[in-house]
Amino acid sequence: RHYANYLKGLPNIKEYRLQLCQLKTLPELNEVLDTVxxxxxxxxxxxxKIDMDAMAYSCGA
Structure with a gap:
């Protein structure tokens, strides 16, 4: 879930995101991140363009 926040907006990132969610060790994680x-x-x-009115609404203002 958190990877999605950091990788949002990158085209064709789904494959990498799925790999990251299945890793068990730090070296595996580093290898995939290096590939990314x-x-x-x-x-x-x-x-x-940013819609500031919508942004303020979603931030609870």
Whole structure:
């Protein structure tokens, strides 16, 4: 669940996220994260307009 928050917005990330959820050791985790870093090196997120009214509402303001 937490991996989804950190990886949100990356295209085709589902396969990596599923792998991360099944790992049992820290070396396995590091190996998959290294693969993710290599796969997305240079990736640029698309800029999008933020709706501040909706954001304030969802934050409980």
């Amino acid at each position: 870093i290599k796969a997305y090196t240079g990736y640029q997120f698309e800029r999008r």
